[in-house]
Ligand code: SAM
């Protein structure tokens with residue numbers, strides 16, 4: 001579909017007329033000089049897995065009426081794009097559990113100025129949805145997979161599903177997605193066994209593996225010792241494939257450091273949030289499924305934008321609130337200091 005085609009659902013009339021753009025031309029720059037161009041949008045807090053590092057086993061999910069509607073997400077994103085956001089990533093919970101997701105992708109794809117729409121998924125529902133998402137204009141896909149062992153998958157996700165994820169990866173490739181990334185959370189007790197099989201699997205299938213050091217944002221107790229670090233991952237990979245070469249940063253705000261395997265056959269990345277924090281280059285803001293704007297994954301404060309979207313608030317005021325949130329962003333997450341305070345929400349309710 002072309003970017004100018006009409007969306008599949010009616011967009012709300014703008015209370016102040018069609019007055020965009022409301023940007024001030026300077027972009028979303030915080031007090032540390034970081035320009036914000038990336039918005040992560042959670043479309044649901046529901047999930048069909050229960051990964052131990054992400055969410056508790058028992059959860060009361062939000063009622064559908066509490067979630068932002070697609071119209072509200074599109075309106076908010078349109079204002080954010082007018083302020084300089086050009087990339088979004090849809091996430092959750094499990095985003096593919098939100099009914100009609102390709103319709104949302106199609107409407108977002110029609111927003112002029114938005115250059116890139118990504119999605120992070122656990123892959124379970126990709127066999128049914130990969131083609132429709134691709135046709136709707138989804139540009140990039142990250143699929144989460146921590147292990148190729150069915151028993152450890154069940155231990156980590158508290159559910160079965162490995163074969164569905166593998167089928168999801170195949171479906172994504174058949175639908176024409178390229179440069180698919182595989183996200184693997186790096187946890188001591190698992191990564192020692194899973195790092196190399198995942199690396200071999202991804203190299204054989206031309207998938208880009210990205211290890212993510214486990215962060216203190218789940219329901220389970222966390223400590224630094226539970227993180228299988230970037231240095232330990234590199235030691236394993238280098239031992240198997242020869243010394244990896246780091247790739248010069250194409251995008252300094254990208255959280256992953258990229259490497260070429262020692263034998264030159266393919267690339268992988270490591271998001272070392274704990275042992276090599278990258279807050280200094282952060283360019284991200286987040287919108288939760290029920291419409292709270294967060295300027296950091298670990299933010300303790302958030303701004304309610306759902307009430308603004310449901311209150312006929314003019315775009316200028318929504319833009320002001322976004323600018324204010326970015327302005328108020330702190331320097332970094334402080335996980336490595338005694339000052340660190342864990343946010344009340346766990347990862348599934350923020351959007352990773
Ligand atoms: N359900 C989807 C999925 O699993 O891909 C999207 C949401 S999930 C919260 C997004 C990403 O966050 C996944 O790659 C997941 O592995 C990662 N994640 C969740 N909890 C994490 C934690 N405590 N530390 C690091 N990454 C985490």
Ligand code: SF4
Nearest residue numbers: 047049051054093122
């Ligand atoms: Fe669900 Fe993704 Fe969290 Fe796992 S990481 S519980 S798949 S939201």
